[in-house]
Amino acid sequence: MLLSDYLAQAVPPGLPGLKPFIKMHGLRNHFVIFDQRVHPRALPVADIVRLCDVEAGVGAEQVLTIEAPTPAGTAGGSYARMRIFNIDGREAGACGNATRCVAHILLEESGRDELVLETGGGLLACRRAGPMAVAVTLGPILMEWEQIPLAREADTAHLPLASGPLRDGLALNIGNPHAVFLVRDLDAVDVRAVAPVIQNDPLFPEGVNVGVAEVVDSATLRLKVWERPGILTKACGTGACVAAYAARLRGLVDGNSITVHLPGGALSVELLPDGYAVMTGPVALCCFGYA
Numbered sequence: 001m002l003l004s005d006y007l008a009q010a011v012p013p014g015l016p017g018l019k020p021f022i023k024m025h026g027l028r029n030h031f032v033i034f035d036q037r038v039h040p041r042a043l044p045v046a047d048i049v050r051l052c053d054v055e056a057g058v059g060a061e062q063v064l065t066i067e068a069p070t071p072a073g074t075a076g077g078s079y080a081r082m083r084i085f086n087i088d089g090r091e092a093g094a095c096g097n098a099t100r101c102v103a104h105i106l107l108e109e110s111g112r113d114e115l116v117l118e119t120g121g122g123l124l125a126c127r128r129a130g131p132m133a134v135a136v137t138l139g140p141i142l143m144e145w146e147q148i149p150l151a152r153e154a155d156t157a158h159l160p161l162a163s164g165p166l167r168d169g170l171a172l173n174i175g176n177p178h179a180v181f182l183v184r185d186l187d188a189v190d191v192r193a194v195a196p197v198i199q200n201d202p203l204f205p206e207g208v209n210v211g212v213a214e215v216v217d218s219a220t221l222r223l224k225v226w227e228r229p230g231i232l233t234k235a236c237g238t239g240a241c242v243a244a245y246a247a248r249l250r251g252l253v254d255g256n257s258i259t260v261h262l263p264g265g266a267l268s269v270e271l272l273p274d275g276y277a278v279m280t281g282p283v284a285l286c287c288f289g290y291a
């Protein structure tokens with residue numbers, strides 16, 4: 001049975017209003033996924049909040065929907081559209097780990113080895129990279145202050161913000177906004193204490209995902225990400241790409257292939273000359289059900 005078959009299953013009698021979902025994770029970044037092409041489901045904010053809450057619902061960091069592509073997506077060759085909702089119900093433009101999981105479902109469904117997925121952050125090329133692994137081309141990585149967006153003009157290569165040991169950060173957008181801080185010793189940083197100050201700074205009118213990265217060697221980073229709206233995630237795919245890009249911009253890594261170690265595991269990031277980044281990593285199925 002394909003994963004898309006689970007999403008297309010008829011709802012058993014006695015569960016009115018519920019729709020099939022599957023729960024997947026990418027390096028322990030967890031997602032509840034609905035297929036709106038087959039079983040359209042209203043997703044009011046209250047439902048998203050409850051679904052993400054492990055005590056009240058299923059437990060996840062994002063709710064994802066698979067939808068038919070928009071006319072613009074279809075024109076760009078998109079197979080389907082993915083939407084990403086954070087635990088507070090707000091929509092995010094990009095999520096690297098989610099893209100791998102949804103692409104895995106759709107690669108399996110279509111029997112293809114590659115396809116294009118439409119997201120709020122643009123059209124993303126996705127390809128199989130193993131039985132349970134996917135490579136996604138994310139980007140372009142943008143650094144103009146209006147593109148982050150910032151509330152006012154500021155140097156995105158040297159942000160005028162500090163919180164504890166976080167200083168001289170960079171702001172980047174890869175479909176969603178990130179601030180990256182390069183530190184000497186990641187274990188010495190209390191990310192939960194210092195990252196929220198940056199995330200909630202009025203310089204970021206849409207908030208920001210805060211990455212704290214340590215350069216291990218010329219091709220390896222360690223990274224923790226305090227994601228919007230306020231979670232210390234086990235893994236952040238977009239965060240890994242922008243951290244690799246930021247470290248290379250600072251001349252702290254050589255070459256284009258960088259391994260990023262997150263609490264949930266490792267991602268490989270290949271920085272392309274045009275500002276795009278190919279992120280490769282695993283996907284995993286947790287369970288399926290009706291919600």
Ligand SMILES: N[C@@H](CCC[C@H](N)C(=O)O)C(=O)O
Pocket residue numbers: 029062086092093094095096097098176177209227228229233235236237238239
């Ligand atoms: N919380 C983020 C979206 C999720 C990012 C994700 N975990 C990833 O793997 O990239 C946001 O609000 O931008």
